[in-house]
Amino acid sequence: MPDNSDAIAALAEEYQQFRYRQSPMWAHMSGEYAHAGAFTDVSAAGEAETVRQAGEFAARARAISEDDLGEQDRLSREMLIWDATSTAETAALGDAELGADPIFGAQASVGMYLPKLGIPTPEVAEAMVDKLRGIATYFTDLADRHRDGIAAGRTPAAFAAADTIQQLDEWLTSPLAEDRLLNIAPTPEGVDRAALLARMQDVVADHVRPAVATYRAVLCDEVMPVAREDEQVGLLHVPGGEEAYATLTRFYTTTDLTPQEIHEIGLEQVADLERQYAELGPAAVGTDDVPTILAALRDDPKLHHTDGDEIVEASKRAMEKARGVMGDWFGRLPQSDCEVEPTTSGAIAYYFRPALDGSRGGVFFMNVSEPEGWGRYEIESTSYHEGIPGHHLQIAIAQELEGLPDFRKTAFVTAYSEGWGLYTERLADEMGLYGSPLDRMGMLAADSMRACRLVVDTGMHALGWSRQQAIDYLLANSEKSVGHATAEIDRYAVTPGQALSYMIGRLEILRIREAAQQRQGERFDIKAFHDVVLGSGALPLSVLAAHVARRLT
Structure with a gap:
């Protein structure tokens, strides 16, 4: 039977693979190419599966005893619990139903990110074609999520929907041969780049742009008539919004x-x-x-x-x-x-x-x-x-x-x-x-x-x-x-x-620093403080405070 340390390590690796599956664009950007052919899943079924799997990861982490765990393994356990729990809680909020987003929405950001995605092998090059199909599915699913939101009285802010429509119009009226999705990173030797781009252009014409047009139509014809006006722009005015904002x-x-x-x-x-x-x-x-x-x-x-x-x-x-x-x-x-x-x-x-x-x-x-x-x-x-x-x-x-x-x-x-x-x-x-x-x-x-x-x-x-x-x-x-x-x-x-x-x-990092200075007095070393804060990766602030207190006594 593996000891607790081995169990934490195994669960952490499994959880990382889950994170890669949930965020394939981030994974690709980071140099992880196993999911290079995928795009973000915003379907209701995908959301429910995220909630289920993340909840299970949190429960499995809690079930591992802290006994005999070293400092970093304890932090890994705490991070697994926090991250998986947060993922489950935020995914359950149904954010895609309010997903008209002119700031960070795919129509605003995908053209910026795509050229930054490395294409180191012919296999990853081939996956770019599938990624475009995934982008088409994303917009189709997002249209469905808006319809779900309308049925539940959950609609985006009117300005966000209107600005998104304008961005979609600019995309759909741009020349097909110059579509933003065709601006990709350099391809490796052995890849016929012209042929690859031709296939990608076909997917854009046959799948992506029709899906984008469908999404635009839903925003125009179904969302805008019931969108929240500027006086009700906050989550407070959405059913369940007060609880959702507390969670966020x-x-x-x-x-x-x-x-x-x-x-x-x-x-x-x-x-x-x-x-x-x-x-x-x-x-x-x-x-x-x-x-x-x-x-x-x-x-x-x-x-x-x-x-x-x-x-x-x-x-x-x-x-x-x-x-x-x-x-x-x-x-x-x-x-x-x-x-x-x-x-x-x-x-x-x-x-x-x-x-x-x-x-x-x-x-x-x-x-x-x-x-x-x-x-x-x-x-x-x-x-x-x-x-x-x-x-x-x-x-x-x-x-x-x-x-x-x-x-x-x-x-x-x-x-x-x-x-x-x-x-x-x-x-x-x-x-x-x-x-x-x-x-x-x-x-x-x-x-x-x-x-x-x-x-x-x-x-x-x-x-x-x-x-x-x-x-x-x-x-x-x-x-x-x-x-x-x-x-x-x-x-x-x-x-x-x-x-x-x-x-x-x-403010909390400053409070943690001041507490360390009070504990250590003249022994306090700013270099040591920064090394402790940065030396274990990102941590929730309460976990960071306890970690610094243990290290800088």
């Missing part, structure tokens, strides 16, 4: 804080940032009047970029500064490097983890489609968050850890990862990385957005705020323009709870 709040923050408690924390953070703006304002923009400061950051053309290449170069300079002092603040550094690349699609900035097989390092993308939207003051704080010492250290180190199961190395714990990213924006200030008071003002501006998120996300989804009320609050308490504020609020509206993870995660 727990998942994204990994805490037991209620939406009302988080709302109050957000208000406190916004008030404290007003004081910080007033203190830094004279050196940065020549005034301590907060509305004037925010207006200058928002509207002064001298404080904004005009050239995409300049944005990327500024980010590269910031990353190089960070590389130069990493050894003073971290004992463990990743072997893989992080590059900065421009993009014209997707979020304003985002990070792609290195491939598991080492074929590609980390990549930090800066969206330069509208250079004027980038404040000069934003580049450094964004670079430290997304790149070094932010997401790159957190994610690349996790992937390179030895002796941990793969699911631990690649786990998604949003409060941990985004909390770390936001923590490193302030850590960069401690490290002396910001080049000017204006760059430090960018740190405050980034904090404002994350603090406002606590207020507006809970406001919409738990307190009944309208879309416009949320936009107005963000405009009044950040430097965001009307267009950017609207885009931010729309993101929070279609991904309830996710925006809470940043500031709640940062």
Whole structure:
């Protein structure tokens, strides 16, 4: 009979394969090609099977005794229980019924991800044809899920459905030969690329575009007449929405804080940032009047970029500064490097983890489609968050850890990862990385957005705020323009709870650090603290707190 340690290792490997099956695009992006021919399953049957299997994994993990388990095996057991339970709970919410999503929906994102999917062998090349068939099935199933939602009184927000329709129209009216799904990575020797693309184009014409047209028709003819208007944009106005938002709040923050408690924390953070703006304002923009400061950051053309290449170069300079002092603040550094690349699609900035097989390092993308939207003051704080010492250290180190199961190395714990990213924006200030008071003002501006998120996300989804009320609050308490504020609020509206993870995660990491400093006094070593926080992969915040307390006594 295997001992408990062997049982944990075996279950962890089985669970990782389950995760790959559930998220085949993520698996492919990570360099796992076993499911390269698959796409996300949003069918009702697939959702029910996810709930069942994830629940079974959680039960099996609980059934393994902690007796004789070492530290990392105990953490693996806790992570299995948390991750599988969270997967079951969130899958059971029926999110696909509200799945009109102009921010992260497949029609908005698949064209960005497809070129990043490696094609190392002829077998993976062949699988790309099947992947397109899976994309067609995805849109057909999503249309069915919307019909299920309508029957249950669960409908998307009207703005989300309307914006999605516009994106679908742009896709369907684009030339077939230039379809976004035909933009794939380089193919290996032995593959007739022209013949492969011809077959893929046939699948797009015969399967994908008809499925997309069907989905569009359902949104136009069936969803839009009953979609939720802007006054009812939050989950509170959906049957079961209050309970669903509570579940999502727990998942994204990994805490037991209620939406009302988080709302109050957000208000406190916004008030404290007003004081910080007033203190830094004279050196940065020549005034301590907060509305004037925010207006200058928002509207002064001298404080904004005009050239995409300049944005990327500024980010590269910031990353190089960070590389130069990493050894003073971290004992463990990743072997893989992080590059900065421009993009014209997707979020304003985002990070792609290195491939598991080492074929590609980390990549930090800066969206330069509208250079004027980038404040000069934003580049450094964004670079430290997304790149070094932010997401790159957190994610690349996790992937390179030895002796941990793969699911631990690649786990998604949003409060941990985004909390770390936001923590490193302030850590960069401690490290002396910001080049000017204006760059430090960018740190405050980034904090404002994350603090406002606590207020507006809970406001919409738990307190009944309208879309416009949320936009107005963000405009009044950040430097965001009307267009950017609207885009931010729309993101929070279609991904309830996710925006809470940043500031709640940062505050908890700071609390854990302060507790360690109080315990250790003069023995406290910031390098040791960071190594413990990053040295076991992503963890729920309560698990992280207990782990740090055991390590740094």
